Amino acid sequence: xxxxxxxxxxxxxxxxxxxxxxxxxxxxxxxxxxxxxxxxxxxxxxxxxxxxxxxxxxxxxxxxxxxxxxxxxxxxxxxxxxxxxxxxxxxxxxxxxxxxxxxxxxxxxxxxxxxxxxxxxxxxxxxxxxxxxxxxxxxxxxxxxxxxxxxxxxxxxxxxxxxxxxxxxxxxxxxxxxxxxxxxxxxxxxxxxxxxxxxxxxxxxxxxxxxxxxxxxxxxxxxxxxxxxxxxxxxxxxxxxxxxxxxxxxxxxxxxxxxxxxxxxxxxxxxxxxxxxxxxxxxxxxxxxxxxxxxxxxxxxxxxxxxxxxxxxxxxxxxxxxxxxxxxxxxxxxxxxxxxxxxxxxxxxxxxxxxxxxxxxxxxxxxxxxxxxxxxxxxxxxxxxxxxxxxxxxxxxxxxxxxxxxxxxxxxxxxxxxxxxxxxxxxxxxxx
Amino acid sequence: xxxxxxxxxxxxxxxxxxxxxxxxxxxxxxxxxxxxxxxxxxxxxxxxxxxxxxxxxxxxxxxxxxxxxxxxxxxxxxxxxxxxxxxxxxxxxxxxxxxxxxxxxxxxxxxxxxxxxxxxxxxxxxxxxxxxxxxxxxxxxxxxxxxxxxxxxxxxxxxxxxxxxxxxxxxxxxxxxxxxxxxxxxxxxxxxxxxxxxxxxxxxxxxxxxxxxxxxxxxxxxxxxxxxxxxxxxxxxxxxxxxxxx
Numbered sequence: 001x002x003x004x005x006x007x008x009x010x011x012x013x014x015x016x017x018x019x020x021x022x023x024x025x026x027x028x029x030x031x032x033x034x035x036x037x038x039x040x041x042x043x044x045x046x047x048x049x050x051x052x053x054x055x056x057x058x059x060x061x062x063x064x065x066x067x068x069x070x071x072x073x074x075x076x077x078x079x080x081x082x083x084x085x086x087x088x089x090x091x092x093x094x095x096x097x098x099x100x101x102x103x104x105x106x107x108x109x110x111x112x113x114x115x116x117x118x119x120x121x122x123x124x125x126x127x128x129x130x131x132x133x134x135x136x137x138x139x140x141x142x143x144x145x146x147x148x149x150x151x152x153x154x155x156x157x158x159x160x161x162x163x164x165x166x167x168x169x170x171x172x173x174x175x176x177x178x179x180x181x182x183x184x185x186x187x188x189x190x191x192x193x194x195x196x197x198x199x200x201x202x203x204x205x206x207x208x209x210x211x212x213x214x215x216x217x218x219x220x221x222x223x224x225x226x227x228x229x230x231x232x233x234x235x236x237x238x239x240x241x242x243x244x245x246x247x248x249x250x251x252x253x254x255x256x257x258x259x260x261x262x263x264x265x266x267x268x269x270x271x272x273x274x275x276x277x278x279x280x281x282x283x284x285x286x287x288x289x290x291x292x293x294x295x296x297x298x299x300x301x302x303x304x305x306x307x308x309x310x311x312x313x314x315x316x317x318x319x320x321x322x323x324x325x326x327x328x329x330x331x332x333x334x335x336x337x338x339x340x341x342x343x344x345x346x347x348x349x350x351x352x353x354x355x356x357x358x359x360x361x362x363x364x365x366x367x368x369x370x371x372x373x374x375x376x377x378x379x380x381x382x383x384x385x386x387x388x389x390x391x392x393x394x395x396x397x398x399x400x401x402x403x404x405x406x407x408x409x410x411x412x413x414x415x416x417x418x419x420x421x422x423x424x425x426x427x428x429x430x431x432x
Numbered sequence: 433x434x435x436x437x438x439x440x441x442x443x444x445x446x447x448x449x450x451x452x453x454x455x456x457x458x459x460x461x462x463x464x465x466x467x468x469x470x471x472x473x474x475x476x477x478x479x480x481x482x483x484x485x486x487x488x489x490x491x492x493x494x495x496x497x498x499x500x501x502x503x504x505x506x507x508x509x510x511x512x513x514x515x516x517x518x519x520x521x522x523x524x525x526x527x528x529x530x531x532x533x534x535x536x537x538x539x540x541x542x543x544x545x546x547x548x549x550x551x552x553x554x555x556x557x558x559x560x561x562x563x564x565x566x567x568x569x570x571x572x573x574x575x576x577x578x579x580x581x582x583x584x585x586x587x588x589x590x591x592x593x594x595x596x597x598x599x600x601x602x603x604x605x606x607x608x609x610x611x612x613x614x615x616x617x618x619x620x621x622x623x624x625x626x627x628x629x630x631x632x633x634x635x636x637x638x639x640x641x642x643x644x645x646x647x648x649x650x651x652x653x654x655x656x657x658x659x660x661x662x663x664x665x666x667x668x669x670x671x672x673x674x675x676x677x678x
Contacts, residue, residue: 004624025446025620026471061446064478078474089482 002033003055010050011043011292013299014360015388017050017421023058027078027166030137033057035417038164040080040107044114045302046388047421048159054417057164059109065089066167073172074132079109079165084283088235091178091278096228098130098173102333104283109165114385115157115346117337119204119226119282125340126348128156130171136163138412153401154408156343159384159423161405162412177230180204180281185271186264190219190316194352197336203227204281206335210260211319211328211356212253219319221334222267226281236279241289245297251359253326260330285331295359300329301388303368304355306337306348307380314378315352318371322356327364329357344401344408345428347383355386365389384422392427402428435512437461439503441492441550442520444471446619447569450638451517456484461510465492465503466520494520494546495538504554514558517567517641518547523584523621536583543587548594555598559605565645566602566609568595572653574613575662579677599650610644611651612637615658630655 003020024030038057039049049056063080073095077086084104086097101116110116115128124130134145134155143163145151155162183202187193193207202225209221249255285291292300307315322328332355339350358364368389375382381398382390396402409429416429423429440452443464452462456479464472464479469489476487490503507514522542529535551566558564573581574588592611599609616622616631632655640654653659668676 001624023620023623026444026468027474028468028471029620064474065481066474066477068481 008042008050008056009299010046010048010388012045012301012360012388013292013295013297014301015047015050015299015421017047017052019051019053020055021058022055023061025061027062030057030059030062030164030166031140031142035140035413037160037418037420038079038109039160040110041082041105043101043103043106043110044385045300046384046386047425048114048384050421051419052421053419053424059107059164062166063107068172073174074169075172076133076167076169077108078167079107079112081108082106083108083111084279084286086172087278087282090172091175094174094177095172096175096278098171099124099127100282101127102283102285104279104286108168108170109160112156112165112168113158113160114383115342115348116385117340117348119206119224119335121340121348122200122205122336122338123203125338126157126342126346128152128342128346129340131156131168131342132171133169134165135167136412137166138163142166150404150408151412153343154405154412157341157346157384158343158405158409159345159420159428161409161418161423161429163418175228175278177228178278179229179231179233179275180226180278181229181273182224182226182276182281183271183273184267185223185225186267186269187219187221187223189217190319193219193221193223193334194312196223197334197352200225200336206333208263209319209332209334209354209356210264211322211332212257212260212326214320214323218323219316219334220264221332222264224281229275231275233275233277236277236283236287238289239287242291242293245293246295248296248298248359250294250296251329256328256330263330295329295357298360300357300359301364301368302331302355302357302386303371304353304383304386305371305375305380306351306353306383307375307378308349308351311378311380312352314374314380315354318374319354321370321374322367325363325367327358327361327367329359332356344405345384345399347381347385349381351380355383387422387426390426392425395426396428437463437507437510437512437514439463439465439490439507439514439516439554441465441516441518441547443475444468445519446634447614447617447637448517448519449475450634451519451641452479452484452487453482454635454638454642456480456482456487459483459485461485462487463490463503463507464488465490467491467493492520492550494542494550497546497549500550500553503550504557507554508557513564514561515564515566515645516551516554516558517569518551519569520547521569521571521588523581526579526581526583529583539583540587540590543584544590544594547591551594551598555602555607558607559602562606564607565648566595566598566607567641567645568609568611570595570611570613572613572615572658572662576666576673608645608648610641610649612641612644612654613651613658613662614654615661617654630657
C-alpha cells in the first residue's frame with residue numbers, strides 16, 4: 001500500500017496527528033505521489049512535521065549519499081540522510097558537516113527546513129549557510145535552488161513550504177579526526193556563565209544550565225568548549241532504549257534537583273579536559289534511544305528563545321522565573337549565538353539562546369506562555385523547531401522577513417498543499 | 433578480507449539495500465542487480481561512499497532469463513570469493529490473484545523460477561572457486577499455506593526446497609547456502625497492511641543475515657522469534673488449521 005493511516009507525533013509527543021503517511025523507497029515513488037508536506041525523523045518538538053488536515057510523506061528511506069569530492073569537501077546526499085551517519089562515516093576520513101544540530105537523528109532535509117544551528121554557531125553560522133545547492137520537488141517537478149536567490153532564502157528554514165527537499169549539496173569541513181578535545185568548566189552563577197560564553201574563543205562552545213538552581217547559584221552550569229582532535233576513541237553507539245513511556249514522577253522536582261546536583265559536581269571545581277568521540281560531544285542524548293519517553297505519555301515541550309545581547313538581563317529574569325517554578329527538567333542549554341542565518345525564517349540572531357524542556361503540564365504550559373511574552377518584550381525570537389504553544393500574532397512579529405517568505409511560497413505552492421499543522425496554527429501563510 | 437564480491441539480486445528492495453550497505457562497510461565489491469537502473473545507480477553511489485571496494489549496477493529481471501548470463505559473466509571476471517544474495521520476489525494481494533489466476537505465473541517466476549534458474553547457472557562458478565556463500569530470502573509464508581497469501585507462500589516454499597537441495601549440493605564444494613525466512617519487515621511490501629505486529633527494521637534483518645553467513649547457519653528466521661511462532665503454526669493439526677483465519 002502507498003498510504004498508511006497512522007498516528008504520529010513530533011519529538012515532544014505532546015502534539016499528535018492522525019492521517020495517511022506515504023514512505024517512498026525510491027525517488028520514482030516520490031515523484032509519483034500527489035503533493036504533500038514531507039518529514040524526516042520528526043526531531044522537531046512540536047507540530048512542524050504534522051499535517052492533521054491531510055497526507056504527509058516520510059522521507060527517511062531516501063537516505064543515500066550521492067557524491068563526495070575530497071578536493072572541495074562538497075557532499076551531495078538525499079534529504080533523508082541522518083547527520084549522525086554523516087559524522088560517523090566521514091569523521092574518520094577527516095571531514096565533518098560544517099554545522100551539526102544537537103541530535104544526529106536530524107535529517108539533512110530537516111536541518112534545511114529548520115536552518116538548524118550547532119555548538120559552533122558563533123563561528124560557523126547556521127546549517128543552510130553551508131548548503132551550496134538544493135533539489136526540491138516543486139509542483140511535481142525537480143527544481144534546483146542555489147544560494148543568493150529568494151527561492152533559497154525561502155527554503156532555508158522555510159519549514160518545507162517551498163517543496164519537498166529531495167537532495168542537497170553540503171559543504172563538509174576538514175577535521176583532525178573522529179575525536180573532540182573537550183574542556184568542561186563549572187560556572188557558579190549567571191554572571192560567570194555569561195562571562196565564560198562571551199570570552200570563549202573555542203570553535204564549539206555551549207553551556208549546560210542547572211534550571212533548578214536559585215538565589216546566588218542562579219544560572220550555574222557547565223561550560224563546554226571543544227576542538228577537533230585526532231586520537232583513538234570508541235565509537236558512539238546507543239547503549240539503551242527507553243522501552244516505554246515513563247511514569248509521570250520520573251522527572252519530578254526532587255529527582256531533577258538530585259540529578260542536576262550530581263551532573264554539576266561531576267566536573268571537578270578546577271575543570272577538566274578530556275577526549276571524546278565526535279558523537280558523544282555533538283549528540284550526547286543519542287546514547288539513549290527514544291529518551292522522549294522519559295516524559296511519559298503526556299509528552300513534553302521545549303521552550304527555546306534567542307534574545308539580543310543587550311537583553312541578557314531579561315533572559316536572566318526568565319531563568320529566575322523558571323528556577324522559581326520548579327518545573328524545569330535536566331535538559332537546559334545556554335549558548336551565545338552569532339548573527340549567521342540562511343533564510344527568511346531562520347531562527348538565529350546575535351545574542352543568547354536558552355533552551356529548556358518542560359513536562360507537558362498545565363503549570364508548565366502557563367509558564368511557557370509567560371516566557372514567550374517576555375521573549376517578545378526582550379526583542380527576541382522563538383524557534384519553530386521547538387514551538388508547540390505560541391500565538392500566531394506574537395510569533396509572526398518575531399520574523400520580520402515573513403512577507404518575503406510568503407511571496408516566494410505563494411509562487412512555489414500556490415494551492416497550499418504543503419501546509420503543516422505548525423504553519424496553520426501560527427497563520428504563517430495567511431496574509432496578516 | 434576485501435577480495436570478496438557479492439551479487440545482490442533485487443538490490444532496490446529495502447532489505448537488500450540494508451544488506452548492501454552493511455557489506456559496503458566491510459569493504460566488499462558489489463554487483464547491484466535489478467530493474468530500476470536510476471535507483472540502483474543511487475544505491476551504488478551510496479555503497480561506494482560507505483566503503484564498498486566497487487559497486488556496479490547490473491540488470492536483473494527474474495522474468496527474463498536471457499539476461500542472466502551477462503551478470504554471471506561479469507561476476508566471473510572478479511577474482512576471489514564470490515557470493516550472492518537473492519532478494520527478488522513479488523507478493524500481489526491474494527484477492528488480485530483470485531480475480532486473475534494468471535498472476536500465479538508471475539508469482540512463481542519472481543519468487544522461485546527466476547532466482548532458482550539464476551542460482552543454478554551461477555552454482556558451477558562457485559563450486560569451481562570452492563568457497564563463498566549464497567543467501568536466499570524465503571518467507572515465513574512458505575512454511576504453511578494460509579488463506580491470506582498461499583500462492584506467494586507456495587512459491588516461497590518451492591524456493592526453500594530448492595535452497596535446501598542446493599545447500600546439499602554446494603556444501604560438498606565448500607560453498608554455503610543460507611535460507612532466510614523473514615517475518616514482518618518494515619518494507620514497502622508491508623507498509624500500511626493491516627494486522628502487522630513485531631515488525632523488524634530492514635537494518636536488523638541485514639545484521640541477522642550477515643551474522644548467519646559468518647556463522648554458516650543453514651536456515652534462519654529473522655527476527656529469530658519467528659522460528660517459535662512458525663513452529664506453533666506448523667504444529668496446528670490440519671483439521672483445525674483449515675478452519676483458522678490467520
